[in-house]
Amino acid sequence: MKSSTQRLGFWLVTLLLGAALTASSAFAAKGKTFTGTVSDSMCGAKHQMPGDDAGCTRACVSKGSKYALVVGDKVYTLETNDKTTLETLDKQAGAKATVTGTVNGDVLEVSSVSAPK
Secondary structure (H helix, E strand, O other): OHHHHHHHHHHHHHHHHHHHHHHHHHHHHHOEEEEEEEEEOOOOOOOOOOOOHHHHHHHHHHOOOOEEEEEOOEEEEEEOOOHHHHHHHHHOEOOEEEEEEEEEOOEEEEEEEEOOO
């Protein structure tokens, strides 16, 4: 008897753990949506180059900086290798954009980007 009760308990715990892990990973994958100004990780909110913010952002990105999103006082470095997303970020450089993705500290792994509505 004790052995079958222990087995049942083991399988119940395993099942509950699996369900909890599945739910937490689904929640984490959902991501968050932010609207802010497209910049670059080198300059953040304060551009150093003469000219407009869009030109500075594009120049810094062409020299290896990553795109960033400035939301209030917070600067998120945007991580993406998707060509369409990078093209949209280039078009929105220096302007507002709505970005959805998964946040890890100051890094936002981009799943979508668009001009704000």
